[in-house]
Amino acid sequence: MTVSVNTPCGEIIGLQREGYQEFRGIPYAEQPIGVSRFKAPEPLLPFDEPFKADRFGDSAPQDHIPLFGITQTSEDCLYLNVWTPSCDDKKRPVMVWIHGGGFLTGSGSQLIYNGRNLAVNGDVVVVSINYRLGVLGYLYFNDLIHEDHNISANNGLLDQIEALRWVKNNIAAFGGDPEDVTLFGESAGGMSIATLLASPAAKGLFKRAIIQSGGADQVLTRSEATEIARKFLEITEIDPANPEKLWQLSPDQIVKAQRKLTKLSFNRGAFSQEVRQTGMVLLPVVEGCILPQTPLSAIQQGEAKDIPIMVGCTRDEWNLFLNLPGTEGLFAPGNVNEVEKSDLIALLEKSVPGMGERAANLYEKLVQKAKETSTLADIYSAFEGDRMFRIPTLRIAEAHSEHNRNAFVFQFNWDKGGFGACHASDIPLIFGCTDNPAGQFLCGTDPGAAKLSTIVQNCWIAFARSSDPSTDGVGKWHAFDDENRHVMCFGENSQLHPDPFADSAPLWEGVL
Numbered sequence: 296m297t298v299s300v301n302t303p304c305g306e307i308i309g310l311q312r313e314g315y316q317e318f319r320g321i322p323y324a325e326q327p328i329g330v331s332r333f334k335a336p337e338p339l340l341p342f343d344e345p346f347k348a349d350r351f352g353d354s355a356p357q358d359h360i361p362l363f364g365i366t367q368t369s370e371d372c373l374y375l376n377v378w379t380p381s382c383d384d385k386k387r388p389v390m391v392w393i394h395g396g397g398f399l400t401g402s403g404s405q406l407i408y409n410g411r412n413l414a415v416n417g418d419v420v421v422v423s424i425n426y427r428l429g430v431l432g433y434l435y436f437n438d439l440i441h442e443d444h445n446i447s448a449n450n451g452l453l454d455q456i457e458a459l460r461w462v463k464n465n466i467a468a469f470g471g472d473p474e475d476v477t478l479f480g481e482s483a484g485g486m487s488i489a490t491l492l493a494s495p496a497a498k499g500l501f502k503r504a505i506i507q508s509g510g511a512d513q514v515l516t517r518s519e520a521t522e523i524a525r526k527f528l529e530i531t532e533i534d535p536a537n538p539e540k541l542w543q544l545s546p547d548q549i550v551k552a553q554r555k556l557t558k559l560s561f562n563r564g565a566f567s568q569e570v571r572q573t574g575m576v577l578l579p580v581v582e583g584c585i586l587p588q589t590p591l592s593a594i595q596q597g598e599a600k601d602i603p604i605m606v607g608c609t610r611d612e613w614n615l616f617l618n619l620p621g622t623e624g625l626f627a628p629g630n631v632n633e634v635e636k637s638d639l640i641a642l643l644e645k646s647v648p649g650m651g652e653r654a655a656n657l658y659e660k661l662v663q664k665a666k667e668t669s670t671l672a673d674i675y676s677a678f679e680g681d682r683m684f685r686i687p688t689l690r691i692a693e694a695h696s697e698h699n700r701n702a703f704v705f706q707f708n709w710d711k712g713g714f715g716a717c718h719a720s721d722i723p724l725i726f727g728c729t730d731n732p733a734g735q736f737l738c739g740t741d742p743g744a745a746k747l748s749t750i751v752q753n754c755w756i757a758f759a760r761s762s763d764p765s766t767d768g769v770g771k772w773h774a775f776d777d778e779n780r781h782v783m784c785f786g787e788n789s790q791l792h793p794d795p796f797a798d799s800a801p802l803w804e805g806v807l
Contacts, residue, residue, distance in 0.1 A: 297349075300382040302468040304461075305342030309377070310349055315415050318377040318469070319404070320352035323461035324454065326371045327427060332542055333436065335447040336373060336457040351376065354402035355428040356546035358554070362733065365402050370431065370546055375424040375458055376403055378410035379469045386472035388759045391462060391501070392423040393455060395482025395508075395719070397575045399429050399553070407734065412727030416749075417756035420471035422462055426454035426487075430553045431546075433577040434527055435520035439535040448582045452494065455487055459500040477503040477759040481722055483575075485509020485606075489691065490579045492602060493593035494586055503762055504599075505755065506606040507721055510687025511590035511694075512565045512807065513578055519561040520580040530555055553577065565591055565690070565807055569648055570682075591690060600698035603762035605755075607705030607721075607782075608688045610795075612680035614717035617672060626672045639671050643678060647806060654678055654802060661798055677799075684718070686803045689796050696776045701762050704775040705754075706795055708786035709747055711739030716786075724751045724785070743787060750789055 296311040300318075309318035324336035331337065352374025353367045380387070392408055394401040403423030410421030426432060432451025440446055447453065463473045478488045478501045488504050489511035491497040515523070525535075530552045533540045544552075557574050564570035579586055593599065617626055625634055625642050636655065644651030658677045662669040688704070696702040709724065710716040713736065723734030729744040738744040750768040758764040765772040769789050773781040780794040 300468050302465045304339055304465055306345040308345050308347050315411060316379050316382060318348040320350050320374045321348050322373060323375050323458045324373040327373060328370045333446040335450060335453045351404035354425060356550050357400040357428055358550060360400055364406055372425045373454055375422055377469050378414040378421045380414055380418055381470050383470045385470050387470050388419045389466050389471040389476045390419050390421050390759050391476060391478050393480030393484035393487050395484040398433055398483045398577050407722055407728055408726060416752055419756060419759060420466060420469055424458040427451045429577050430527060430549050434524050435580045436524050438517060438521045439524055440538050449579055449585045452490060452579050452585060456496050463500055476501040479505035481507035482509060486513045489590040492599040493590040496585055504602055504604045508608045508612060508684045508718055511594055511691050512563055512687055514589050515561060515578050515580045517582055523556055523559055523576055526559060527552060527556060570806060571645060594691060595694040597698040603699060603701030604695055605703045605758055605764060606688055606691045608684045609707040609718060609720050610716040612684040612718045613676040614714040615719060617676050618714050626675060634671050639675060646682060657802055681799050686807045689800060692775045700774055702775050703764050703772055705783045708784050711741040712737045724748045725755055727752055751785055
């Protein structure tokens, strides 16, 4: 069965499900193709005829990752999806999901992000969005190519903002309240939300924010971004003075060339300490307009002081990346048995110059304290998890709590999946999909996962309704502040802990 709704952008025909309505693949901007390839998104013109929202739109061009289940990609990728209990005038809270994937991969239509359960269980409207990724979304050409070519910076970020504008203008027709929007996202999606907190262009487009496994320091300076763009032009043999070939490259050629960029590095230390970063280098750029300063600096200065936030991570973040097929480097499957502690120290030294031995010794003690048996890979994983996710999470909490009493911190300790409480293991719990293949891969088959999912969902829904995630399931969730560093730890027994970051945080003072 179908359902029709009249919106400011025209009539949209979706799918009537049992107990809810679903709208797939709604365009929220004009197609960013042809001469618009590197331009900011253009507002969507009203439909001439009813639009059939019965299939997901294409995902942004990207490398194929079987686990993600993404098959159809193209540059025509600016689509969103809506799940609602009913297209009426009830004015429900709206939850907008921004997917992760390192700014290189992912899609709002992945099975693991299905918004049905959240919408039905919480009586909320759930929206998921696509945005441009990689070179098409974040490569910064502006200081290399003449402005006559009308190339825009931060197009992936601008796509997200345009999607939020669409929500503001149209979501009332789907039973949602355009003045009551909560953003939530994981990994690069969480980093995106931190960036939106710092962007003047996003002001007034959302009321609350939930940042999952995402920091506020994953951005580039103009000089760093320019060097990465220069390298891309070298790889593709394009002269910046005559860049017409940029519009002739196929999406496959762009994705192939951008793989080589992940070998580059930049400094992401927030306090002028050298902390080298590689792999994820196509990021939002602090170019002075859309993003005037780093997200962390903006939060520290109170630029987001009116936005209640939840921010958190998983306990064993890096376990996922350490165990993915194709893992390279010191702890690749073929090398792991040959690694000595001196090798680990040398590896950590690259990330925290002058502190490699101290870091190795600290994390060795922490891992031995937490596990009966441990390996050098466990130590490395704990270090990397803190460097990439847990300490950046802490920095957001510390900065935001100085300006807003509604700063709530969480950590996921559910470790029944194959890789423990790894990166992304929170997602099935939030979306209520612990029983599908991706959910079982991340959370295991223990029936307790479904019970925990209900508890977690209720907290997310409560926050989206009231800016307070307290529920009967977890009791009073006290906010985080400098004196009472409360963190809700979700696991077999979900409860507040005083400060799970306490043992490792001192290492990172003045570094991240």
